[in-house]
Amino acid sequence: MGETIIRIGIIGCADIARKVSRAIALAPNATLHAVGSRSLDKARKFAAANGFPPHVKVYGSYEALLDDPVVDAVYVPLPTSLHVHWAVLAAQKKKHLLLEKPVALNTAEFDHIIDECESNGVQFMDCTMWMHHPRTAKMAEFLSDEQRFGLPRYIHACFAFSADPDFLKNDIRVKPDLDALGALGDIGWYCVRAILFAANYELPKTVIALRQPVLNEAGVILACGATLYWEDGKVANFHCSFLSNLTIDLTAVGTKGTLHVHDFTLPFQEREASFSAGSESSFDDLVTKWDPQPSRHTVNTDLPQEVHMVREFSRLVGAIKFNNGKPEKKWPTISRKSQLVLDAVRTSIDSNFEPILIQE
Amino acid sequence: MGETIIRIGIIGCADIARKVSRAIALAPNATLHAVGSRSLDKARKFAAANGFPPHVKVYGSYEALLDDPVVDAVYVPLPTSLHVHWAVLAAQKKKHLLLEKPVALNTAEFDHIIDECESNGVQFMDCTMWMHHPRTAKMAEFLSDEQRFGLPRYIHACFAFSADPDFLKNDIRVKPDLDALGALGDIGWYCVRAILFAANYELPKTVIALRQPVLNEAGVILACGATLYWEDGKVANFHCSFLSNLTIDLTAVGTKGTLHVHDFTLPFQEREASFSAGSESSFDDLVTKWDPQPSRHTVNTDLPQEVHMVREFSRLVGAIKFNNGKPEKKWPTISRKSQLVLDAVRTSIDSNFEPILIQE
The missing domain is CATH 3.30.360.10 (Dihydrodipicolinate Reductase; domain 2)
Structure with missing residues (x-):
């Protein structure tokens, strides 16, 4: 099967990203590839504060991270009002999507997100760890x-x-x-x-x-x-x-x-x-x-449960990336119902x- | 202080009366004096089934029990629709009242009961054991x-x-x-x-x-x-x-x-x-x-909690009977709120x- 490690980028340096970055580090099938913030300085400080290894890239904009071709998937802990914009863009850039909850301000916005995920063949999962x-x-x-x-x-x-x-x-x-x-x-x-x-x-x-x-x-x-x-x-x-x-x-x-x-x-x-x-x-x-x-x-x-989450997400992404699998619909379906x-x-x-x- | 044991009569042989009769037997300040049913035969069977000692009187009607001058207080486990009739009559006969829940079909009926308890100076308590x-x-x-x-x-x-x-x-x-x-x-x-x-x-x-x-x-x-x-x-x-x-x-x-x-x-x-x-x-x-x-x-x-209940009820009754106390209003007040x-x-x-x- 070769390489099955999923390279994840984080856009946004919210508090909760500290915990999820630790989970990415602990998950056996994922690695943190990059972190992006609205400023390079903020991204660097976040990387330093969380002890990211030197190979983790830092980007001074979310776009730059989304344009990194090595990134397989992004974790998005941005404020809810920004979800639709960045989640849609991420999907369009073929990045699999681990999105913080609530997934959107309303179902119409969320439908926009999952439509883009579907048409771009990327996995969607919300970040409901439990x-x-x-x-x-x-x-x-x-x-x-x-x-x-x-x-x-x-x-x-x-x-x-x-x-x-x-x-x-x-x-x-x-x-x-x-x-x-x-x-x-x-x-x-x-x-x-x-x-x-x-x-x-x-x-x-x-x-x-x-x-x-x-x-x-x-x-x-x-x-x-x-x-x-x-x-x-x-x-x-x-x-x-x-x-x-x-x-x-x-x-x-x-x-x-x-x-x-x-x-x-x-x-x-x-x-x-x-x-x-x-x-x-x-x-x-x-x-x-x-x-x-x-x-x-x-x-x-x-x-911890968030490691189980990252592992399952990465497993689904890996099945798509390495084994021609289809995105698992269970996750967007229950996000939408919520x-x-x-x-x-x-x-x-x-x-x-x-x-x-x-x-x- | 002399005699401070409260003599309790039970009117009605409901299942729950088995547990309360045991509680009366276990309470240090109460004794079961009599049990009344709509038929003498039923009262006798209930007494035998629950192993009541021979001094416990059996009555073939609720009235007969309420007319027994030795009875200080009655426990009433009758169906709710019968509460107002028998509770009012008990209060009029100066019997302190331990009444099963719900205390009445509605607050108007219950007000009738507590009015009679008040004007006759008897203690009211509902049977909410916990x-x-x-x-x-x-x-x-x-x-x-x-x-x-x-x-x-x-x-x-x-x-x-x-x-x-x-x-x-x-x-x-x-x-x-x-x-x-x-x-x-x-x-x-x-x-x-x-x-x-x-x-x-x-x-x-x-x-x-x-x-x-x-x-x-x-x-x-x-x-x-x-x-x-x-x-x-x-x-x-x-x-x-x-x-x-x-x-x-x-x-x-x-x-x-x-x-x-x-x-x-x-x-x-x-x-x-x-x-x-x-x-x-x-x-x-x-x-x-x-x-x-x-x-x-x-x-x-x-x-058990029902013994604590009978003991507290009997303590309040004893305070009225032997020490010129007044009925404790806390209990009818919270019954009425419920x-x-x-x-x-x-x-x-x-x-x-x-x-x-x-x-x-």
Whole structure:
């Protein structure tokens, strides 16, 4: 097979790029080839601060990196409002695309991105790291087990963290021209993805935003929530907030089983992660205790979840580059579904909390 | 002080009365004096099946038990539709009242009950056992700690269990003439109480039922949910269902802390119970793990929670009977708040999911 290492470029020196650059270094089938920023100085400082080896190129513009023919794929951690421009350009330059979430400001923009990815034959994957943790596969096993879990009936997700005053004033995620979806795009994204995950990626029929969302002066969402309804009677609730203590919950209640996880986007510890699974839970005869009780499942991993992500992305890119493979459609498909639900929540907020039909 | 043992009578031989009669036997300040059923034969069988000692009287009618002058207090596990009649009569006969939940079919009925309790100087307490578990006091300590928890911002509760076909056909909780509130009254009650508990018993301003409640042919609720809104921006969601795997969750997210408990109405085990508490939770610098992580708090108890309940009820009754005390108003007050929220959920379901203002 020869060379199967995928050469990745990073455009944008966001904080999260520190973690992903480490993941690229740790992934056995990827290597960091270049980093590009709006200024050469910024790119150099980022490379130095993160201890990049000397062979990593630094570029003073995103275009220059995209024009480097050695770059197979780019990781794009730019503010959401810039995604459509740079993701489209990257695809046009035949660069495979690992794009930060939320993937776009709305589905129309995202469709532009995936159209370009499709017509240029490049792999698209969003940067939802927890999807790639081996625990997630174990949870999916449980959720798809008709005997242990049955059919999902109720799903709940919550992602909150307590942003400090500087974040609430200056972070790109509270700026209407950079990340207009605010908390909904940043952490509501994970709630929506988790709900879709637990619903086997079946889109809800209707979405209704909760009332009393918290917006900043510029109209960016700092806290909100929504209820999702499926035609088969399934219901999901989520809440996301920049204004409460760090909380990352997913609960899925099925006809026969229940799943609980309290750190679904980022495990409490890097090398092991667990979840609780109850099946046909019940009380004893006199209703004094549970019998059986839920059990705890722990999954160990040598690699952090973001390394699993980069490895899977690079594997898919390698299959295209070296084995004439086709891009895997699963990833853009679930990105689009996530974005469709985000759009509906935003529309419901802007429409006096009316029910919004999801149209695929 | 002399005799301080409270003599309790039970009217109605419901399943749950088995557990409460055991609790009365175990409570150091209470004794089971009598049991009454609609037939003497049924009362005798219940006494025999539960191994009541020979001094426990059996009555073939509820009236006869209420007319026994030795009975200080009655425990009433009758179907909800019968509460107002028998609770009022008990209060008029000066019997202190331990009443099963939901306390009434609606707040108007409940007001009739507490009016009679007040004018007759008897103690009222509903039978929400978990309120009396020592773990609940520990959780209340955490939730009221401004440093560790801050102010509540989001609360989530879920109570589901998987009812078998016989229950769904024959149980009093699915009969419109007996327990018209169905799952909302039976287990939604606990969700609402838990939410109020986490909100320091502050009533929400508005309640909106979730769409797609499941009703049986007679219109009794088998599954439903609601969102509660407070004027200060707090939001709560709950879901209750007879149609999913046993799940009993309370999550409270505050500005500084988060509480999780997965068995809040009935601990997994009888002698120990735990909850998880996170405070100022955060990630490490590179966002690879939580630092600090939430901690687990375990509370041991020699007595099951229902014994704590009977002991507290009997203590309050004893204070009235032997020490010229006044009835403790906390208990009827929080019962009434719970009922007000249940009423609003039902009204919202019956009003096409319109927001319902809570009027105290």
